[in-house]
Amino acid sequence: MMRVGRIERYVMGRVLGSVGAALAVISAVILLVEFVDLSRTVGVRVDVGVGQVFWLTLLRSPSLIQILLPFVFLFGGIGAFVGLNRRSELVAMRAAGVSAWRFILPSAGAAFAIGVLAIVALNPLAAALNGRFEAERGQLMQNYLGDIPQDIWLRQGDERTQIVIHAKTRDTVQGYVRLRGVSLFIYTKSPTGAPIFRQRIEASEARLMPGFWQLKDVREATAGESSVHSDTLSIRSTLDAESAMERFSSPEAISFWRLPDAIRLTEQAGFSAAGYRLRLFQLLATPLLYAAMSILAAAFSLRLARLGGLAGLAGAGVALGFVLFFFNQFAGALAKAGIIPLFAAAWAPAVVALLSGLSLLFFTEDG
Incomplete structure (x- = not known):
């Protein structure tokens, strides 16, 4: 000893x-x-x-x-x-x-x-x-970079569904992530694991609430069907505000305690968590x-x-x-x-x- x-x-x-x-x-x-x-x-x-x-x-x-x-x-x-x-x-x-x-x-x-x-x-x-x-x-x-495109890409998913999210801008309001000019591309997984396009959703704004996305001024378009307009729509989300913001950060900017969740969510979304x-x-x-x-x-x-x-x-x-x-x-x-x-x-x-x-x-x- x-x-x-x-x-x-x-x-x-x-x-x-x-x-x-x-x-x-x-x-x-x-x-x-x-x-x-x-x-x-x-x-x-x-x-x-x-x-x-x-x-x-x-x-x-x-x-x-x-x-x-x-x-x-x-x-x-x-x-x-x-x-x-x-x-x-x-x-x-x-x-x-x-x-x-x-x-x-x-x-x-x-x-x-x-x-x-x-x-x-x-x-x-x-x-x-x-x-x-x-x-x-x-x-x-923000003002200095106002004229520069700031396209945002997110991805979430589980064993059955994958959702690719594109937005023109993002900001944080009262702790919530808010996206503007949003397009959601929804895919389902085939038995072989291949993605199958199911639906596209356009929204003027998407706010990430606990457990779901709150969409405003929504237009839904399903393959082979006419589009449907609605004022609001809620979509289940596997992301929270912190993990969503982490998608814009390098691994070095994520805390030790958050890394296991970041690895899990990244792999669920189909990305490499290397x-x-x-x-x-x-x-x-x-x-x-x-x-x-x-x-x-x-x-x-x-x-x-x-x-x-x-x-x-x-x-x-x-x-x-x-x-x-x-x-x-x-x-x-x-x-x-x-x-x-x-x-x-x-x-x-x-x-x-x-x-x-x-x-x-x-x-x-x-x-």
Whole structure:
């Protein structure tokens, strides 16, 4: 059983403090870069003040920070262990017979726990703020983009029916999704699974209520029959307001808790849910990735300072972190293209980082 004594708590505290400092620095850089980008893309097109741009920056930044959190643990861990090494504290610990595993594993465990907290709490918060960012930016840019076509396509369905929904514009009124200039193409599934066109419905407006679409100024046209006009019509819906809005969002903008429903509804509608499944697997691998980055940071920082080459080794650790980041993006692209399995693409970066750190530690500590 791993014992967390005074030495372990001291090293863990130094590592977490350094991780906090790295988080502050990276967050400040993200805020600055995002503020400049929004000032360039939004501020020069619509009449907004500095306060509004900064508010949009605050809404957008948590999702960007979440992407770079593995670097926070890598940079913070390297900074902490290099500092302990340069002050000869690691030398004193190891001379007293303390194995490096005693103070590395508690830090890795803390990183794993923070990873769990990140996916169950930080990710939903970042997704919610990102959704609000998209909505507020869309409202600000509405007049600027007013002349540009904004066709909307949705799809819903179950085991028997598929409905393709096309609309010219969309907006959100009192929490409800409202579409204008709506066309619904209704298909039934044959025994072989092939879609059979059954009906087309035109409506001036469609509002998504809990469990159904409320249509206004409706004209129904069935194959081989004359059209029928009605003032209102209700059609059962398998979507809710949040899942409908998620169809306009990337998988990264959907919270961890909403991903299983997004996968189910997307597959029911006949679409591929590969992007959502990949995102879910990546989030599940997040705690292991954070722990692996913590171990990797220690592995590149334990070389005795008097032997020289510590700065070069730490720099190699930083470079390997960037390599793992691009490897993660590359594996995700291959998975979305169907070349490699989604599960392997999501877990491979974390496993490679963990095995790299453990291999280097075994070589350093045990020869």
